[in-house]
Amino acid sequence: MTFALLATLAKMGVWLAVLLQVTPIMVWVERRGSALIQDRLGPNRVGPLGLFQSLADAAKFFFKEDVIPHEVDRFLYLLAPLLAVVPALTTFVVIPFGPEIEVAGRSVPLLVADVDSGVLLLLALASLGVYSLVMAGYSSNNKYSLLGSVRASAQMISYELALTLSVVSVLVPVGSLRLDRVVEYQQQAEWLGFLPGFNIFPQILGFLVFLIAAFAETNRLPFDLPEAESELVAGYHTEYSSMKFALFFMGEYMSMATLSALGATLYLGGWYLPGLDYSGHWAWTAGLGLGVLLAKVALFLLFFVWVRWTFPRFRFDQLLRLGWKVLLPLALVNFVLVAAMTVAGWL
């Protein structure tokens, strides 16, 4: 009992350490990346290559005056930024970061919550993220905030369908809701004799739908309508300042990391990379698994940044039309294709 508890706490500690680093690192990557794309320098004064800029920003957030506007609904106003972080922190419990390891004669699975309905649990927790946006918009007592949060909830509900359908298609040939089984499945298969058995190859259509829907789910730039500066000031977090604003920021980057980890696990083999030797001391196995998974997550995150500074913003009607009339049918087609291929025994 105590051993299992300690192991679980250790695994949660690993994820917490990783997730809390995501935001400062991503802010730096985003600012330097945008500077690169726009032929500027970007922050390069604080520390080597400007790496400590995020630390300075974090310190600034802590020391800023904490303003609570007069006419807000205080309870919901203060609760909203907290709720922005909680779903993003909890969704990681079902993502595996290595094979089962042996520690002191006992086997430890390298995921926090070892449950049968892993993917469902992740989707359920992730779907709670919309509440913080809705609460922030409603409690701020500001029409820009309210419009921002109405847009956010409409957008997230619309794109959740396409996202979920593409996730379901991955699970069909695997035959399980467990993400560790999904990774196992991708280790066994091999496509055309030379490609690794990652799901991205047979399900490229599903992968594209997942990727586009992920942008809409995280309110990132081609689809950042909820916080379109030119129309809505800053959307749902217009009335937030100091650390409360920083929490929204953290929630946004952490949910990007979550969806990236889900995408990496579903389509790119998760912690597995062919040609690497995972055997050996348990710490090596766990470290290598985590390293490979994080490298794949980093690929996704870099893509998020690249797209953000490359594409202009959609109009809201275009966004909803894309979601309902293009992505949802495509996801359905992909689902039928995958199901047919599974029945035919090709997958």
Added chain:
Amino acid sequence: MELAVFSVFALLAVVSAAVVVLHRNPVYSVMSLVVTLISLAALFVMLGAPLIAALLVLVYTGAILVLFLFVIMLLNVGREEPATGGAAQKWVAVASALMFGTILGTLLWGRHFGLASGPLDAEYARPLPLARVLLSEYLLPFEMVGLLLLAAVIAATVLARRSEPGGEPDGGGTAEGGR
């Protein structure tokens, strides 16, 4: 340990359910309903049924209640209006409460009188057995529920379409949503 966790979530579920009914502001009611459902999900996890918990959160808090909130915010209902149903509504409320009580009583004590079978096999809380039963033994009811939902979607589309000529197409109240 188990008792402590159970007490916390059970208390949370009951208190937040009371707030749903008693609070004057509909937004707070919906938010309390979210707390109720999440507490119930936690209780399901404690009963060894994470699948039911995940489905409960996914379907109800993740989708249905967001839409509730959406409607309340769009209509900008600040305070609860006095009920307009009158005496008829009161009787309907009493009847449905009695009906719910009967169902609950049958489930709790019915097996002493041979009215209901005992608790369901814990096996059915797992994805594979549940899916097997749903898609074989209960295939017809399962498909009929799907059909019912489809009919509801079509009906909603028809109702939304009808107001189109002449008036604003949809979401006319959105721009005036700010208070």
